[in-house]
Amino acid sequence: MSPPVKVISALGSTFSHRVEAALCLKGVPYELIQEDLNNKSELLLTHNPVHKKVPVLLHGDQAICESLVIIEYVDEAFLGPPLLPIDPYDRAMARFWANFMDNKLLKPFWLAHLTEGEVQKGFAKEAKENLALLEVQLRGKRFFGGDTVGYIDIVFCWLAPWLSVVEEVTGMTVFSPELYNSLAAWRARCTSPSASKVAEPSGDQLVAYFTENKERYKMYAHAWAQQ
Numbered sequence: 001m002s003p004p005v006k007v008i009s010a011l012g013s014t015f016s017h018r019v020e021a022a023l024c025l026k027g028v029p030y031e032l033i034q035e036d037l038n039n040k041s042e043l044l045l046t047h048n049p050v051h052k053k054v055p056v057l058l059h060g061d062q063a064i065c066e067s068l069v070i071i072e073y074v075d076e077a078f079l080g081p082p083l084l085p086i087d088p089y090d091r092a093m094a095r096f097w098a099n100f101m102d103n104k105l106l107k108p109f110w111l112a113h114l115t116e117g118e119v120q121k122g123f124a125k126e127a128k129e130n131l132a133l134l135e136v137q138l139r140g141k142r143f144f145g146g147d148t149v150g151y152i153d154i155v156f157c158w159l160a161p162w163l164s165v166v167e168e169v170t171g172m173t174v175f176s177p178e179l180y181n182s183l184a185a186w187r188a189r190c191t192s193p194s195a196s197k198v199a200e201p202s203g204d205q206l207v208a209y210f211t212e213n214k215e216r217y218k219m220y221a222h223a224w225a226q227q
């Protein structure tokens, strides 16, 4: 029997969301452990002593940290549909776009919604330019990898529910369905009932969470904008 699988997560954690999506697509049952990031547990600190962050995947007595590393581990350790492409070039490209999400899109996306004035305008411009690059990647395809959900979709999947949540709570908009129509169609596919596991948690849960934590996010955003 395969060792039990647990995910140390936190409500609203976009990085943890990726791990759940990967496990769901592979059909791997798991236990979800919700962490209070303001009061980190011994479990988290013991299993991620380097970064002290969620997500952490526990597979039996082994712990794996960092969402992108975890997705690759899930792909290799479990049966089920492959998440990364087979072809080496396509695999390299999938990793390139994952890196793009974390190093080019994430910061301008959040800061375009959480800052104000000239700073906000600068991040909004950057976020829009980067969304346009993604739009080109998706043209003519149902998912980033082709006809079925794969690695890049998992890496980006948090955007599907979060986009409207962030817009609703902050009143800022960088995403235009007219300009990014392939991305808009992709979002709808990711949040369709058949793909619901990819886009959980629900928008309502996230709106409640983000409304409650907006000021804290703004504080982080202010510090992040200086970096």
Ligand SMILES: N[C@@H](CCC(=O)N[C@@H](CS)C(=O)NCC(=O)O)C(=O)O
Binding pocket: 010, 012, 013, 014, 015, 016, 037, 052, 053, 054, 055, 065, 066, 067, 068
């Ligand atoms: N690069 C990490 C980022 C993980 C991350 O930033 N997690 C956040 C929650 S979304 C966290 O645990 N924050 C707590 C902290 O920074 O103390 C990954 O991909 O897993």
